[in-house]
Amino acid sequence: MNTIYFLCPDDNEPTGGIKTLYRHVDLLNASGFRAFILHKQKKFRCTWFENQTPVVYQRHFKPESSDFVVIPEVYGSMLTPTMRGPGKVILSQNCYYTFRGYGMDASKTTTPYRDREVVAALVVSEDSFRYLTYAFPGLRVVRIHISVDGGIFRFRPLSEKKRQLAFLPRKHPHDVEQVINILKFRGQLNGFSIVPIENKSEREVAAILAESLLFLSFGYPEGCPAPPLEAMLSGCLVIGYHGMGGREYLSSDLAWPIEINDIIGFSKTVEDVLTTWHHSPALLESRTAAARDFVLREYSKESEKQDVVDFWNAMLAPPR
Numbered sequence: 001m002n003t004i005y006f007l008c009p010d011d012n013e014p015t016g017g018i019k020t021l022y023r024h025v026d027l028l029n030a031s032g033f034r035a036f037i038l039h040k041q042k043k044f045r046c047t048w049f050e051n052q053t054p055v056v057y058q059r060h061f062k063p064e065s066s067d068f069v070v071i072p073e074v075y076g077s078m079l080t081p082t083m084r085g086p087g088k089v090i091l092s093q094n095c096y097y098t099f100r101g102y103g104m105d106a107s108k109t110t111t112p113y114r115d116r117e118v119v120a121a122l123v124v125s126e127d128s129f130r131y132l133t134y135a136f137p138g139l140r141v142v143r144i145h146i147s148v149d150g151g152i153f154r155f156r157p158l159s160e161k162k163r164q165l166a167f168l169p170r171k172h173p174h175d176v177e178q179v180i181n182i183l184k185f186r187g188q189l190n191g192f193s194i195v196p197i198e199n200k201s202e203r204e205v206a207a208i209l210a211e212s213l214l215f216l217s218f219g220y221p222e223g224c225p226a227p228p229l230e231a232m233l234s235g236c237l238v239i240g241y242h243g244m245g246g247r248e249y250l251s252s253d254l255a256w257p258i259e260i261n262d263i264i265g266f267s268k269t270v271e272d273v274l275t276t277w278h279h280s281p282a283l284l285e286s287r288t289a290a291a292r293d294f295v296l297r298e299y300s301k302e303s304e305k306q307d308v309v310d311f312w313n314a315m316l317a318p319p320r
Helices: 018-028 073-076 126-135 173-185 202-211 226-233 264-277 283-297 300-315
Strands: 003-007 034-039 056-057 069-070 087-092 116-125 140-141 164-165 191-198 214-219 237-241 257-260
Touching: 003 018, 003 073, 018 034, 018 069, 018 087, 018 300, 069 283, 073 087, 116 191, 116 300, 126 173, 173 264, 202 226, 202 264, 214 226, 226 237, 226 283, 226 300, 237 264, 237 283, 257 264, 264 283
Parallel strands: 003 034, 003 069, 034 056, 069 087, 087 116, 116 140, 164 191, 164 214, 214 237, 237 257
Antiparallel strands: none
16 A cells, blocks of 8 residues: 655644644545654654644655655755655645755756656645746646634634734744834724734634734745634734735735735734724624635635545556
8 A cells, every 4th residue: 555654844843834744644544545744853743733643753764666755845955865766745835935045056957846756746825836837847736725723713703802913923023023013102002912922832822813803914925824814714803914825815805915014004904904993893793704704615624635635546546
């Protein structure tokens, strides 16, 4: 039986990309495939989210030629040379990391994306699909959907929210600092709690978002950023950068997208939203409900599972 290994960094910091690797292994095993997370350090596994995902370690890694290794794009130019033999699939959760470490030498044209053992690349947004198909004509690129868990990130109406603003501080902290201080000195954050989401478990993040009126997104560039999706699912008013990959859901009918580095535009939009919330909150309730329904429909666990299973059924089907 073919085995599918997902190479995963030994990193226990909360990172959505790593959680996706674990989730793919779980859903493949639940669908009749044989899959494992592949870590380097003995006995390592991620513990910041709940999982019983099967793990193997590189010292015991002895793949057959019929097996596959899924390699995240973050390994850069070292995606393929260290694991010769089995077929490779690149999982690109942020296409803007593709050329990290390549340099500017026009004569160096070796890349894992043209390696004979790489049979396909998986991407998580239409933006990433356009990027890789343009950069590497002839590469098989397949778009899959990520998912957010409605059982963990539960919707709460605005009327039950605290005066609380949440954000991820590791995403362009200088931009965060400017927007928060502009709003503060304009008197817009009187009575508000400012809550950075950092080093939290998945359920702790869900609890913060459930209580937060506002979620500000500062991430860019992104493949398909999950935190704004989780915030939309939780009923937050989501304002911020789409990061390129988030343009397909961070739209003006569901949220308040901001162009990258538009600090004044960002600040004005938050102020306008708060003004509406003070005077006509019902107008915002309908938008948060629409955002929740959109996320549940387009980024469900069922959609992700179908995409992943369909891809691997096609990969493992006998050649005609």
